[in-house]
Amino acid sequence: xxxxxxxxxxxxxxxxxxxxxxxxxxxxxxxxxxxxxxxxxxxxxxxxxxxxxxxxxxxxxxxxxxxxxxxxxxxxxxxxxxxxxxxxxxxxxxxxxxxxxxxxxxxxxxxxxxxxxxxxxxxxxxxxxxxxxxxxxxxxxxxxxxxxxxxxxxxxxxxxxxxxxxxxxxxxxxxxxxxxxxxxxxxxxxxxxxxxxxxxxxxxxxxxxxxxxxxxxxxxxxxxxxxxxxxxxxxxxxxxxxxxxxxxxxxxxxxxxxxxxxxxxxxxxxxxxxxxxxxxxxxxxxxxxxxxxxxxxxxxxxxxxxxxxxxxxxxxxxxxxxxxxxxxxxxxxxxxxxxxxxxxxxxxxxxxxxxxxxxxxxxxxxxxxxxxxxxxxxxxxxxxxxxxxxxxxxxxxxxxxxxxxxxxxxxxxxxxxxxxxxxxxxxxxxxxxxxxxxxxxxxxxxxxxxxxxxxxxxxx
Amino acid sequence: xxxxxxxxxxxxxxxxxxxxxxxxxxxxxxxxxxxxxxxxxxxxxxxxxxxxxxxxxxxxxxxxxxxxxxxxxxxxxxxxxxxxxxxxxxxxxxxxxxxxxxxxxxxxxxxxxxxxxxxxxxxxxxxxxxxxxxxxxxxxxxxxxxxxxxxxxxxxxxxxxxxxxxxxxxxxxxxxxxxxxxxxxxxxxxxxxxx
Ligand code: SF4
Numbered sequence: 001x002x003x004x005x006x007x008x009x010x011x012x013x014x015x016x017x018x019x020x021x022x023x024x025x026x027x028x029x030x031x032x033x034x035x036x037x038x039x040x041x042x043x044x045x046x047x048x049x050x051x052x053x054x055x056x057x058x059x060x061x062x063x064x065x066x067x068x069x070x071x072x073x074x075x076x077x078x079x080x081x082x083x084x085x086x087x088x089x090x091x092x093x094x095x096x097x098x099x100x101x102x103x104x105x106x107x108x109x110x111x112x113x114x115x116x117x118x119x120x121x122x123x124x125x126x127x128x129x130x131x132x133x134x135x136x137x138x139x140x141x142x143x144x145x146x147x148x149x150x151x152x153x154x155x156x157x158x159x160x161x162x163x164x165x166x167x168x169x170x171x172x173x174x175x176x177x178x179x180x181x182x183x184x185x186x187x188x189x190x191x192x193x194x195x196x197x198x199x200x201x202x203x204x205x206x207x208x209x210x211x212x213x214x215x216x217x218x219x220x221x222x223x224x225x226x227x228x229x230x231x232x233x234x235x236x237x238x239x240x241x242x243x244x245x246x247x248x249x250x251x252x253x254x255x256x257x258x259x260x261x262x263x264x265x266x267x268x269x270x271x272x273x274x275x276x277x278x279x280x281x282x283x284x285x286x287x288x289x290x291x292x293x294x295x296x297x298x299x300x301x302x303x304x305x306x307x308x309x310x311x312x313x314x315x316x317x318x319x320x321x322x323x324x325x326x327x328x329x330x331x332x333x334x335x336x337x338x339x340x341x342x343x344x345x346x347x348x349x350x351x352x353x354x355x356x357x358x359x360x361x362x363x364x365x366x367x368x369x370x371x372x373x374x375x376x377x378x379x380x381x382x383x384x385x386x387x388x389x390x391x392x393x394x395x396x397x398x399x400x401x402x403x404x405x406x407x408x409x410x411x412x413x414x415x416x417x418x419x420x421x422x423x424x425x426x427x428x429x430x431x432x433x434x435x436x437x438x439x440x441x442x443x444x445x446x447x448x449x450x451x452x453x454x455x456x457x458x459x460x
Numbered sequence: 461x462x463x464x465x466x467x468x469x470x471x472x473x474x475x476x477x478x479x480x481x482x483x484x485x486x487x488x489x490x491x492x493x494x495x496x497x498x499x500x501x502x503x504x505x506x507x508x509x510x511x512x513x514x515x516x517x518x519x520x521x522x523x524x525x526x527x528x529x530x531x532x533x534x535x536x537x538x539x540x541x542x543x544x545x546x547x548x549x550x551x552x553x554x555x556x557x558x559x560x561x562x563x564x565x566x567x568x569x570x571x572x573x574x575x576x577x578x579x580x581x582x583x584x585x586x587x588x589x590x591x592x593x594x595x596x597x598x599x600x601x602x603x604x605x606x607x608x609x610x611x612x613x614x615x616x617x618x619x620x621x622x623x624x625x626x627x628x629x630x631x632x633x634x635x636x637x638x639x640x641x642x643x644x645x646x647x648x649x650x651x652x653x654x655x
Contacts, residue, residue: 030637050485057482064479067471080621086464138643139634155634162636182638193644198553214618224590224630224645231587231622232553242467249617250484253608256625257572267502267573268608268627271590271645274579277621279586280549290467298474 009391010356014324027159028322034155035316037265038366045261055254056370059307062246063297069212069245070288076215080277082284089291090120096287097122097204097237101131104235104283106201110193112219112226113137114206115153115310116239116289118332122204134196136225138189145172151326153333154263154312159325193225203229207240207286208309209255213248216276217286220259220269227273237285238275241293243306255309258368262311292345301379305340307369314363314373320356329353336363340376343384351389354380412451419445487609495571495604496653503574506628507641508649512601516540519563519598519652526561534562536584537598547584556585559592566599568615569653570625572607576651577615579623586622590630595646597626601655 018024042048062069074084087093093116101109109126111117111133123133123144135144139156143149145168150156157165162180169175175188205226210217217238219226230236246255260266278284297303315321315335326334331342331350339353354377357363363373384390385398405411422445489495500510513519516539523540526533534544540563547556564583566576576597578589589595605611617623630645641647 033637047487054482054485057479060479061481064476066475067468070468070471086462086467088463088466092463136644137634138632142634155637157634158637160636162638165635182635182640185635186632186640186643190642190644194557197644198557211618216618222630223632223643225643227590227624228587228644231585231590242471247481250609250612252617253612257608264633266506268570268575268625270506270628270631271624271626272575273622273624274617275622276618279580279621288467290463290470294467294470294474297471300476303474303476 008328008330010324010328010330010352013328013330014320014356017325017328018323023161024323024325026161027325030158031316031322034264035313035366038262038313038316039265041261041265041267045257051254051257052368052370055258055309055368056307058246058251058254059369063243063303063306065247066242066245066297069247070242072212073210073215073245074288076213077286078215080215082215082278082286085285085287087287087289087291090289093117093120093239093287093289093291094122094125097239098126098129098131100235100237100285101126101202104201106131106235108132108134108196108200109202109204110134110136110196110200110225110229110233111204112206112221112229113140113156114204114239115150115332116206116241117204118150119291120239120289134193134200136193136196136229137221137223138186141189141193142168145169149327149332151334152312152315153310153335154315159327194228197225197228197232200229200233202235202237203233204237204239205230207238207244208259209246209252210240210244210286211247211249211252212245214276216249216274217244218252218256218272218274220256220272222264222266222270224271227271230273230275231279234281235283235285236275236278237287239287239289242288242290243293243308259309259311262313262366262368296341296344299344301383302340302344302376304371305337305344305373305376307371308337308341309369310337311368313366313368317362317366319358319360319362324356329356336373336377337371340373340380343380347384347387347389351384352391354378354384355390355394412449415449419447419449423447484609487607489610490571490606492601492604495606496601498571498606499569499574499604500653502571503628503651506574507631508574508628508651510651510653512653512655514655516654519596522596523563531560532558534559534588534592536582536588537563537565543584545584547588549585551585551587553587553591556587556591559588561594561596562588562592563596563598564589566597566603566626566651568603568605568611569599569651570605570608570611573625573627574651575608575611575625575627577611577617577623577625579617580620589624589626590645592646594648594650595626595629596650596652598652598654601653604653 142157151159166180342350629649632643
């Protein structure tokens with residue numbers, strides 16, 4: 001089922017991805033196109049920056065009062081006839097769902113996109129217990145057929161070309177071989193999935209926002225798959241990381257304005273569904289999951305990452321993500337934010353991720369809730385190096401860097417020496433022993449440093 | 461201790477010092493003409509079809525026509541005709557799947573994103589606006605507001621058991637980012653705006 005069993009270092013996995021240069025360029029451009037759409041739409045809102053600030057402050061407040069809000073949410077949801085469960089980790093989350101399924105003799109489950117269930121590896125677990133689980137988001141269904149995890153939290157099959165989808169559907173849905181028309185392929189998936197919706201006994205959805213004040217929650221999709229599943233099945237289970245809580249319903253206006261503009265450049269998703277009570281004859285459950293989140297809350301430098309609303313804007317803008325592909329991050333949540341969240345869950349296995357960044361700050365600039373993403377990545381590098389989890393090359397690099405950066409004279413000499421070497425002996429740097437030379441030409445070094453130039457020109 | 465207690469305890473030990481909740485600013489509503497213009501422009505941009513009308517007469521005609529053409533049409537609005545009673549909360553999805561077209565009233569429209577609010581009080585069955593092949597939403601021009609802030613002020617989004625903002629037909633761009641209309645839900649959305 002899942003291919004993340006033994007993590008391969010990000011750089012090694014990325015090397016494989018970029019060996020197909022045309023595909024890498026295409027991947028890069030496609031994501032940049034999404035980023036550009038985001039820019040266009042946010043610039044139409046004069047209040048965009050104040051909206052980001054507001055979103056960030058609401059989340060700061062929510063995190064600082066999280067236990068109270070969770071209790072209020074639980075109380076209100078229960079009063080609405082919803083059953084609330086708490087899961088300390090992925091294992092407990094999966095077992096709660098299995099128990100509900102077993103109690104109701106469930107054979108078939110439809111699931112709408114939920115990165116939490118990916119994080120918990122719910123699908124392979126349920127399948128191993130003899131239950132059919134079908135992902136219903138088109139992108140997720142495509143990768144599920146291919147036995148691959150999603151490579152992006154909003155665009156799960158963004159790493160695939162039409163041809164790949166066509167081949168996959170030919171094999172699993174018997175579509176015409178070589179027909180790459182997205183309209184045709186989507187129609188085939190529509191027919192196939194409509195049957196699944198109608199047959200399913202249980203539907204699982206994620207949660208975009210949970211409102212403490214009302215005990216209700218909001219799920220956003222463009223395809224309508226969360227609603228198709230939840231309203232057709234006898235049982236609806238919504239799974240949420242506890243950080244999804246917001247205090248009041250009025251706060252939803254802020255987050256619904258921020259979310260999709262940041263994610264895909266749309267003014268809102270097609271469907272923003274507010275679930276409050278089960279319909280007549282239906283059972284509704286909510287599973288509130290920790291799985292390392294309370295630990296992250298206690299890490300002062302990293303707790304901000306729990307404000308994330310999973311828009312993926314930081315993925316789309318990241319020069320490393322765009323060129324290395326989501327699978328190279330070997331976790332359900334890839335990209336810059338995944339590189340902050342995953343070392344919290346397992347430092348040893350994810351020590352490579354904070355290094356998969358140029359620290360250019362582009363992620364921080366686009367984040368709708370103002371998470372200081374690139375600063376946290378830099379902080380993780382320090383923590384991981386100190387704790388001895390970084391690879392030896394990186395540890396040496398970090399230590400060398402710390403030394404050079406703390407002595408201005410050394411820094412200046414190192415710069416001078418570097419420029420001289422690059423100019424005089426380009427072969428020394430343009431070789432495969434230098435990891436920086438892989439897939440790129442080294443630049444021509446200027447004779448003088450910026451500092452020299454500045455001192456000379458300041459007086460003029 | 462149960463996981464519930466463990467989690468709550470860990471959170472209370474690890475959470476930062478209390479940060480005040482920010483005051484929600486007041487976002488001024490724009491005038492009705494520009495709200496209407498923006499609503500129509502946004503709706504068309506995201507693939508909806510908008511028709512402005514003075515009264516119910518034309519909608520009734522559309523409804524009668526569709527029925528006369530042998531379509532399985534479901535009406536839920538009393539102004540159009542007696543609402544269909546064959547569809548209710550307990551209708552099976554197998555039956556609902558055969559619906560070609562349904563007429564549903566929207567309570568309010570939002571100009572910035574052309575989303576229309578629909579909840580349990582407008583629907584005999586929550587699945588209806590998703591499972592029908594084509595959807596018609598009717599909103600009154602006077603209910604249009606500029607942004608989501610005004611929308612949340614005007615309606616109680618959690619009054620009934622379920623409600624949704626619906627903006628356009630079901631869509632996906634999961635195959636090489638090519639936009640395809642009609643993923644799982646309605647293949648088209650026609651919005652009638654009654655002045
Ligand atoms: S960190 Fe910010 S930009 Fe990245 S997914 Fe989360 S909310 Fe979006």
